[in-house]
Amino acid sequence: MTPSRPYLIRALHEWIVDNQLTPYLLVDCSIEGVSVPQEHISEGRIILNVSPTATKDLVLGNDTVRFSACFGGKPQHITVPIEGVLAIYARENGRGMVFSNDSDDDTSPEPTDDGGSSKPHLRVVK
Numbered sequence: 001m002t003p004s005r006p007y008l009i010r011a012l013h014e015w016i017v018d019n020q021l022t023p024y025l026l027v028d029c030s031i032e033g034v035s036v037p038q039e040h041i042s043e044g045r046i047i048l049n050v051s052p053t054a055t056k057d058l059v060l061g062n063d064t065v066r067f068s069a070c071f072g073g074k075p076q077h078i079t080v081p082i083e084g085v086l087a088i089y090a091r092e093n094g095r096g097m098v099f100s101n102d103s104d105d106d107t108s109p110e111p112t113d114d115g116g117s118s119k120p121h122l123r124v125v126k
Helices: 005-018
Strands: 023-028 045-049 056-060 064-071 074-081 085-090 096-098
Touching: 005 023, 005 056, 005 085, 005 096, 023 096
Parallel strands: none
Antiparallel strands: 023 045, 023 085, 056 064, 064 074, 085 096
């Protein structure tokens, strides 16, 4: 199956915007292919405002998140591979989702020795 992360990012982005809140992405800048303003990285991460008013040409694709935005008054093109997105949440109340650093989704059942699968391992994120 295809990874669920890009679908969840798109759905949560829409949900946050529909509720008149500000969607933020937490990005792991150590992932290859991340292109963000280096001066705004803190402890290897950056928080990006991906609201419709803060971005231009936002694409929440299956492989990457791409958009243009101004940082310090200078327009920049941003590229984030999907595996670099650690979380998407609303700035105002923190509601959203945190993703694991694993390439597999947390909600995928793990195979057992007999070829079946174990119970899904879900985590509640507040």
